[in-house]
Amino acid sequence: MRVLLTGGLLAGAFACGGAMAQDVLIANTKVHTAKAGGGVLEDYDVLVRDGRVAAIGRGLVFEGIPMIDGTGMWLTPALFGGITGIGIEEVSAEEATNDAALALGDGAKDMVVRPEFDVTLAYNPDSIVLPVARVEGIGFTLLSAGSRPGGSIIGGQGGVMRLDGSPDPVGPRTLFLSLGGGAAGLTGTSRAGQWMLLDQLVDEVRGRIPAESGGALLTPAGRSTLARYFSGNGRVVVRMDRAADIRQLLRWSQRHGVRIAIAGGAEAWRLAPELARANVPVFVDSLVNLPNNFDQLAATLENAARLRAAGVQVGFTQSGDASHNARKVRQLAGNAVANGLPWEDGLAGLTRVPAETFGVADHVGTIEVGKTADLVLWSGDPLDVANTARHVWLGGRAMPMRSRQTELRDRYLRAEPSAEAGALPRAYPARVE
Missing domain, CATH: 2.30.40.10 (Urease, subunit C, domain 1)
Structure with missing residues (x-):
């Protein structure tokens, strides 16, 4: 019954x-x-x-x-919130509550590379940011590791967190790299220096540069960590936008057998066939349609549609305040659909594609018999932000x-003006008759 x-x-x-x-x-x-x-x-x-x-x-x-x-x-299925700092970033402007990045060294002059840095160790399952994302249908996210000024192009490791209150990541770790014009200041102001340093790291990991040499950049733990990723046993997420840089990344990754995914990729559509042949997923911000810098001159609202038409697996992530506005990832997928991406691929970019890319498809990403019940019941089409x-x-x-957020909303909606002093919540405006 x-x-x-x-x-x-x-x-x-x-x-x-x-x-x-x-x-x-x-x-x-x-x-x-x-x-x-x-x-x-x-x-x-x-x-x-x-x-x-x-x-x-x-x-x-x-x-x-x-x-x-x-x-x-x-x-x-419960949706992917993008590549964020949910649970490791409480207040963006308050450094004591932000654990997403490592600051070491003095730029290219004294670079300290610490790929063993793992941001999942700082994850707080009690963060007030989690419920804000969760009530909007977000069920999992990839914690991002990054570098602050004085760090290195290798930001460290993150992992997939389910937003169910559990303290530990699911699936394997992911390594983060920042390349292109935005990271050139970490490599002597030239993006050419990035490939030089990456090749040096490969040489260190493979024993061509002795660990005890004065020019070594890695700790023993760092060599062990990079050895795993540089042998194809782990995904490397690379933040970059410019087509010329993406071309060099494809050559470098194929030369060394590194499994990559791209975050950003404003000009990735220009290399769509090459990305498809190399089986490289791209996580785009589909609202980037005007260049914010010289790496995005060919940005277009049709980026996701053109990539997918060529056979590239497309996911979504925000380029702005992704942690506190994870709910907006639905808007990214919806706009991609409005600009030519098939609807089913829009949903896949928020579910199955990130789950498969980051090695957690056994846990999240699809609705199947026997699979964990991470589900959302929507008032209508979830890629239309009018639905909830x-x-x-x-x-x-x-x-x-x-x-x-909902508690604050309800507090102020319920409050009624009163003649009694202090009866209104703080900052509640007096009613204008």
Whole structure:
């Protein structure tokens, strides 16, 4: 039998959603599995048991299982929030709350390269930034490691975090590099110096430069870390935009057997066939359509569509304040679709593509029987920002649909002016008659 939960009963059933997984039947909804070639399942049911997807079908009936009527709504996997600092960056302007980057050395003059630096060790699952992203349907993110002024072009390692409150990353680590004009100041002001230094690092890792030599850049831990990535056992995310730099990156990575992905790639469409042949995913900000610098002169709103048409796997990430505005990643995918990207590829860029790229497809990215139930029930098309997430489940647990932002909103909406001094919340404007 189906037990339908609505209104207050539904709220009560999931009030303790953060504590344990619940069995639930999501019925009569449009299911977008995000599987390659999976298509759309109209008016289907999805059964969640013990934190996993137990069944997908029509007319499913299970004795005593609570049911949510999804009529008119869309069900998708929980979305990828992009490459962010969620959980390692609380207040961008307050350095004590920002653990995303390492500052060492004095630029190219005294560069200290520490690829063993791992930002996941600073992750805070209690960060107030997590619920802000989660109530918008964001279920996982790739923590980014970067360099502050005085650092190196190798920022360190990050990893995929599920935003379910668990403290540890899932899947393998990812190494971050910054190349191109924006990072030239770290390599003697010339981007040519970047390839010189990268080749030196390869020589160190492969023993052609003795560790005890005066010119060595790496610690023993750093050599061990880079040896893994430089032998193809790990993904390297490279931040760059200019087509000429991307061409050099393809040559360098193929020469040394390094598995890369590109973040940014404003001019990547110019090398789309080469990127497709090399199986290099590109994570774009599809709102970059005007050059913010000389590395983006060929930026276009059709970047994602042109890349995908050539066979490149396309994902999405923001180039601005990605940590505190992760919800805007849906807007990136929606704008890419508006400019020629097929809708299914827009959803894949927020689900399956990042999951496969960063080695966590066993955990997130698609809706499949037996897979972890990281799901979002939307009021409509999730790539249209007019629609909202109505329910979010991570590991089968119903996430509370509240955050610091919603609490502040509700506080001020509920407040009523009063003649009593101090009756209004701070900064609440007096009502103008």
